[in-house]
Amino acid sequence: MRRFFRIGLVAVILSGLLAPSTAQAAAREYPWSLIGYGAVYTPNRLKEIFVNRHSYEDSYLAALALNREFARTGSWLAWEGEGQVVKHFGRQDHWEYNALVVARWLRFPWNHRVETSLAVGEGISFATRKPKLEDKGRENVSQLLNYLLFELTLGPPQSRWYWSGRIHHRSGVFGLYNGVRGGSNFVGMGAGYRF
Template sequence: MLSKREYVDSYVAVLSVGKGLRDYKHYLRLEGEGQVAKHWGEQDHFEFNALLGLRWLPFPWDRYLDTSFAMGAGLSYATDEPEIEVEKNDRTARMLGYLMFELGVVVPQQPKWTLFARVHHRSGAFGLFDGVSGGSNVVGAGLRYSF
């Protein structure tokens, strides 16, 4: 059964730095990423995330629109307990698990630029982090430049 989605007046801007660590043929890439996020609106704090991810590279339509899919896991540290997580889950912790899912497409004629959509998820991982069982999701979009 799907849970009810609820949207709140809260926003986040994220600056991230990532690096491809290892390629497996032309199929997969292991990546590392660090993020600094600033939340505002119904909550006001900074969040720091570190993760490892796997990126699937080949798609059948890549000759028309170069696409990739990534997912990653790591740790998330908030400078204050996020108010929305406390309100929705009764409790949270500053340190939680972090998951990321991303779909990206390279901008045609500009191969160093990628447009992407991403799910940014903080979670207690079913109680693994300080007994916290809830979390939060942010769906966003971004633009990445590859050096």
């Protein structure tokens, strides 16, 4: 069974590399994206989110992001810059501003039916006050932290509209930022429009 799974995974990856992608043409013609999304706080770690073993708490965010593709590596990887304005509400009440660079994988064999991309973003995050959910009695809490984004997009082929599922992560990168060893995670979804 494992061998069959490995062979299937290799076949999907290779067909994704060789298959033409409609996402490529749309992104080149419309390099900008405006994304709106909402998310809910989870006290769990990233690894628990990725295996769907997480819970939620009563804290939310609403975000507006402006994204622009600035480079390509071949026809399969796009490089983007993104800026975000985020409003927290519920158990936290503050604003957050994020700036990041995003690497987006574009090639999937089913893009002719459902245009798909996977993205990882890395940057910085500034909160207008020390977030309560990042405090939790920790010795160090900081307004300025590292920011990570994980995103899955799905949309109709050749459409300028798409659905976005996102993980919104702030952390001190094991003490690298102001000695902070914690952070916060929000899981959400929204929609984007290319222009």
